[in-house]
Amino acid sequence: MRALLMTEPGDARQSQVADVDVPRPGAGEVAIDVAYSGLNFMDVMARRGDPGYAKSWPYRPGLEIAGTVREVGANVVGLAVGDRVAAVPDGGGLAEVAIARAGLTVPVPAEVSLRTAAAVPLGLATAMLLLSEAGRFAPGDSVLVHSASGGIGSALAQLVPLLGGGRLIGTVGRPEKVEVALKSGYDVAIARDEMDADAIRAANEGRGVDVILDPLGTSALALDLDVAATGARIVLFGNASGGALDALPPAGRLIGGNITVTGFSHRGLVAGAPQRVARAIRGTLDLLAGGRLDFPVTELADLTEVPPAHDLLAEGRGAGKYVVRVTG
Template sequence: MRAVELQEHGGPEVLNIVQAEPPEPRAGQVAIDALWAGVNFADVKARAEGYRVASLPYRPGLEVSGRIRTVGEGVEGLRVGQEVAALVDSGGYAEVVLAEAATVFPLPDKLDLRTAATLPTVLPTAHALIHEVGRLRAGESVLVHGAAGGIGTAAGQLARAAGAGAVYGVVSTDAKAEYALKHGYDEVFRTETFAEEVRRATGGRGVDLILDPVGGDTLRHGLDALAVFGRLVSFGNASGAEPWRAGQPELYAQGRSIGGFSVLALAQTAPDALRALTERALRTVSEGKVSLPVTAEFPLSDAANAHQLMGERVSTGKLLLRIPA
C-alpha cells in the first residue's frame, strides 16, 4: 500500500510517499480501506514541530473515511465492507488505516464518504464547544476565532441552530471574512481588533461565549471581551505562545469562567463519551443543521501542497486528500 511518511521535521517537502505492507488489526481494532483523509492544522504542526509525534518515521492524518477491510478480535457492531468514518491517533494519510473500534463510526443514511471525511475531528469538536463545554443557551451571543476554518464553519452553524442571539467571528483576511459571512456569522472582526469590535457590537456588554484555538494574547484579550458570567473555551494554542494563566483577579469579579476541550484527548481518556458525542454531532449533518464545504482536495501523492496551503493560513472550510491512485 501507499502511505505518506516523514523521516524528519520540516517544511511540506519532508512528506514523501512510501510503500508498505497493509497493517493488520489487533484485538479491538479494524483496518479501513481509506478513500478520503481530512487535513488538519494538527497535521501541519506534527510535520513542522513534532506536535504529538512520539518518534520518527511518522505518518500524519487524524481522520479518514472508507470501508472496513478487516475486523480484529473482540470487535462488535462493525463488519467488513461497512462504510465508516474514523478518528485515528495518526496514520490517516494511507491506503489502509488502523483505527480503534471505539473511534470508528458507521455512516448515517445520506452521508457520503467524501463528506464523512470532513467530520471526525471537526464536528465533534464544534459540537462540544457549543453544547457540552460552552453550554450555549438560546439568545446568548458567541464569538468564534478561526471562523472560516473547518471547526469555525461548523461552530457558526451549530450556534445558529441552537438559537444564538448573535454569532460573531474572527478572521485574518477579507476573503475569510466573506466566507464566514456566508456560513452562519452575523458580523466578522479582525484578529488585531476583535476585543474593541466586540464591545462596539454589544454596546459594551461583551459576549457570553468565546471559542479560542489561538491562545496567548488572544486568550487574554478574549477574557476582557466576555460579558458578566461569560465563558471562554480554549481548544488549542495555534499561536505557540507560552500558556497564559488566569486566576482570581481575572475571573472572580464578574463570574467569568474558562473551559477546555481536545477531541484527541477525549478519545484517549473517555472513548465512550467521544462515541456518544460524535453520534449526536453526526445527527446534525443528517438533519441539515450543518454543512461543511470541501474547499480543496488533493491526491494522496500531493499531500505536501495541501500542507503548504494550510500552513499559509489562507485556506477556508475543509481540505481533503483523495486516497486511491
C-alpha cells in the first residue's frame, strides 16, 4: 500500500510516498481503509524533529482519518467491517490503510461525507474540547484566538457562533491572512505586528476577553493576561515556534483577576482519557449530521501533495483546514 514516510527530521525533501506492508489490527484495534486524511501542524512538528512528536524514524505521519473498517481485531465490539468511521490513529494516518484503537474510532453518520469527517478527529474535536472543556466557554463569552486563519482557527470560527459566542477576535502571523480569518467568520482579525492590548480591547468593544485560546507557546502570555476579563480562561495549547517556554505568570495576577491559565493537549487526552476525545468526535459529527455545523476544507488530490502542503503550514502560509484524498 502507499503511505507517506518521513525518513529523518527535516523538510519536504525527507518526505516521500513509499510502498509499505499493509498493517493488521491487534487486540482492541481496527484496520481502516483510509478515504481521506486530515493534515495537522503536529505532523510538521514531527517532521522538523521537535522532541516527542515522532516516536522513531522513519516516521509515518497522519493523526486523523475517515474511511471504512477493513478488519477488526480481537475484543472489539460495536464495529464491523464496512462501517464508515472517523478515527485517531497513533500516527500512520497518511496511508491507504491505518490502525486505530477501537475506543478512538467513531461511526460517521450517513449525512456526513468522509471528506469532512477526516477533519473531525483532531481538528474539530480539538476546537470543541478547547471551548467546552479547557476554556469552560459559556454563551455570550468573547473569544480571542491566536493563529486564527489555520485549521484549528477556522474550526473555532465555525463553533463559536454556533455555541452562542460573543465577539470573536483572531490574530494572524501575516497581514494577508487577516482576510482569510475574516472570511472564515472572525468579527475582527489583527496581524501579529499590530497586535497589542489596545487593539484587542478595541476589537472587543473596550472590554476584556473571556476565553483566550493560544497556541503560541508563552510568547503572547503577557498580552493574554493584559487583555483578560475578570474570570477569564487562558488556554495554552501549542508551541508553534518550538522555542523554550517561560515560567507561568505571577500568582497575584491570577488570584486578583480570577484568571485561569490552563493547558490542553489532544495527544495527552488520547493517552490518558481517550473517551473524552471520542465524545468530542461524536458530538461534532452529530452537529455536522444535523446540518447545524459546516466545516469547509481544502482538498488535496493525492498523498504526493502533502509534503508541499506541510511546507505551507511550516512557513505559516496555510489557510484553513486541509484534507487529502487517499482512496476516497
